[in-house]
Amino acid sequence: MNKIAIEDLNLQYADGTESLNGINLEVPANAITVLFGPAGGGKSSLLRCINRLNDLAEVKKMTGRILLDGGNILDQKTDVIALRRKVGMVFARPVVLPMSIRQNLTYGLELAGEKHKSRLDEAVERSLKQAALWEEVHDRLDEAAIALSGGQQQRLCLARVLALRPEVILLDEPTSGLDPISTGKVEASLQELKKNYTVILVPHSVQQAARTADHAAFFLQGKLVEYAPGTEIFTNPQDQRTEDYVTGRFG
Amino acid sequence: MKRFFTSNRDLTQRLGFSLLTLMTLLTVIPIIGVVIYILVQGAPAISWEFITGFPRSGMRAGGILPAIIGTFYLTLGTAIFSVPLGVAAAVYLSEYAPENRLTRLIRLAIINLAGIPSVVYGLFGLGLFVLFLKFGTSVLSASLTLSIMTLPVIISTAEEALRAVPQSFRTVSISLGATRWQTIRRIVLPQALPGILTGVILGLERAAGETAPILFTGAAFFLPRLPNSPFDATMALPYHLFVISTQVPEMPIQIQYGTALVLLTFVLGMNLIATYVRSRARAKRQW
Numbered sequence: 001m002n003k004i005a006i007e008d009l010n011l012q013y014a015d016g017t018e019s020l021n022g023i024n025l026e027v028p029a030n031a032i033t034v035l036f037g038p039a040g041g042g043k044s045s046l047l048r049c050i051n052r053l054n055d056l057a058e059v060k061k062m063t064g065r066i067l068l069d070g071g072n073i074l075d076q077k078t079d080v081i082a083l084r085r086k087v088g089m090v091f092a093r094p095v096v097l098p099m100s101i102r103q104n105l106t107y108g109l110e111l112a113g114e115k116h117k118s119r120l121d122e123a124v125e126r127s128l129k130q131a132a133l134w135e136e137v138h139d140r141l142d143e144a145a146i147a148l149s150g151g152q153q154q155r156l157c158l159a160r161v162l163a164l165r166p167e168v169i170l171l172d173e174p175t176s177g178l179d180p181i182s183t184g185k186v187e188a189s190l191q192e193l194k195k196n197y198t199v200i201l202v203p204h205s206v207q208q209a210a211r212t213a214d215h216a217a218f219f220l221q222g223k224l225v226e227y228a229p230g231t232e233i234f235t236n237p238q239d240q241r242t243e244d245y246v247t248g249r250f251g
Numbered sequence: 252m253k254r255f256f257t258s259n260r261d262l263t264q265r266l267g268f269s270l271l272t273l274m275t276l277l278t279v280i281p282i283i284g285v286v287i288y289i290l291v292q293g294a295p296a297i298s299w300e301f302i303t304g305f306p307r308s309g310m311r312a313g314g315i316l317p318a319i320i321g322t323f324y325l326t327l328g329t330a331i332f333s334v335p336l337g338v339a340a341a342v343y344l345s346e347y348a349p350e351n352r353l354t355r356l357i358r359l360a361i362i363n364l365a366g367i368p369s370v371v372y373g374l375f376g377l378g379l380f381v382l383f384l385k386f387g388t389s390v391l392s393a394s395l396t397l398s399i400m401t402l403p404v405i406i407s408t409a410e411e412a413l414r415a416v417p418q419s420f421r422t423v424s425i426s427l428g429a430t431r432w433q434t435i436r437r438i439v440l441p442q443a444l445p446g447i448l449t450g451v452i453l454g455l456e457r458a459a460g461e462t463a464p465i466l467f468t469g470a471a472f473f474l475p476r477l478p479n480s481p482f483d484a485t486m487a488l489p490y491h492l493f494v495i496s497t498q499v500p501e502m503p504i505q506i507q508y509g510t511a512l513v514l515l516t517f518v519l520g521m522n523l524i525a526t527y528v529r530s531r532a533r534a535k536r537q538w
Binding site: 051053056081082084085088095097098107108111112144145146160164 | 419427429441537538
């Protein structure tokens with residue numbers, strides 16, 4: 001079943017950097033869909049469309065539709081706050097908010113109006129376990145989050161998204177700054193998470209794309225070149241450009 | 252090797268460094284000089300009576316309590332008007348304002364406001380607050396005048412402090428379902444607070460030491476009592492110092508220096524608080 005359907009999406013920023021041209025893409029639920037390709041191809045821009053974070057940027061032109069469960073989220077009437085709770089995002093650089101570990105996790109929930117301490121505590125424990133961080137931090141939840149290591153911070157960022165019980169999780173090169181062990185932990189979490197969530201990942205390497213993808217979309221200069229199940233696109237790409245990139249001839 | 256180290260270039264370099272060190276020291280000397288001079292000259296005048304008493308015998312004896320309290324009131328009044336206005340303007344400029352002709356004009360106005368001579372503020376305050384709005388020569392008029400003078404300092408330092416908060420905090424907060432205002436209130440303002448506070452104190456410190464803006468708007472030549480409402484005039488330390496230094500014949504010199512010392516302590520004390528706030532915040536900062 002498709003969770004998200006992107007229909008004929010065009011995007012241009014005011015400053016002329018990155019753009020998207022005629023993107024059509026169907027993202028299935030309960031799977032990891034990988035968007036990969038060389039830098040500047042429009043992968044991050046597409047992610048930022050799906051939770052309307054692009055509202056913060058100066059967009060010159062945007063046409064097309066993005067359907068989430070059938071409803072167009074680019075519509076003027078969309079409740080973007082509710083949308084962002086439903087579609088969470090993890091960024092390339094781990095950004096912990098300047099507060100304690102616990103407060104980082106409850107921040108979004110409290111803004112959503114959750115006041116019950118027991119429910120907040122439950123969300124903290126659940127999300128940390130889902131992000132494989134509970135064992136490491138459960139006895140120091142009230143310490144400053146900045147004291148965590150880079151890998152732990154990134155898993156906290158993932159947990160912070162999970163605390164809101166989203167339906168879709170967007171990850172923009174979440175392991176680009178992490179060591180291999182932390183990267184492995186994040187990837188393992190994602191494999192577990194896809195059972196209950198729709199995951200869209202921009203990987204930081206082709207290897208990671210191949211390791212994690214159930215479905216993969218190859219982006220080049222703002223265009224979607226090829227979209228296929230992960231097992232096919234990395235072993236038997238149909239487009240010459242995809243093959244060149246996957247085999248390392250450019251990029 | 253030895254020739255290399257005693258070369259001409261080395262000598263020039265050492266001469267250059269020495270010159271720079273000397274210049275730097277020269278800038279510090281006047282500050283230390285002023286403080287020590289005022290301290291030595293003014294200390295004999297300082298007594299319990301001087302701090303807590305009212306002036307007597309045509310201000311030639313007694314204390315300066317009304318001036319101390321007056322300056323305190325004026326500083327407080329200035330804070331009440333300029334802090335909310337200044338911080339709100341800074342939040343608007345840093346967080347909401349689009350980059351267009353209007354905001355560029357506002358910024359230009361703020362920069363120019365900072366360059367206006369303080370006596371012009373005094374005249375403006377006289378026209379607007381004292382005469383047109385009929386607040387009279389009062390603590391209120393003087394505070395409002397000082398507020399306008401202080402605004403540019405508060406706005407520009409507060410805006411700088413807000414802009415120093417990493418953009419990524421805002422993006423993350425928004426991505427977690429916060430509104431812009433929630434992000435500002437819960438993340439940006441708390442992080443910028445020490446910087447804002449420093450700017451506020453520095454601005455108020457300047458207001459506390461000014462004479463010209465209060466000259467026509469609220470300062471009393473001689474008022475041997477405390478102001479009993481915001482519409483009352485008041486004595487103030489800087490104006491009192493001006494009066495006893497130039498307007499009163501046969502004025503004992505140690506009273507002049509004693510007054511100067513009290514004013515200096517007031518202003519430097521605020522400066523110390525600002526420095527303390529800043530250094531403590533830097534130690535605690537999480538980014």
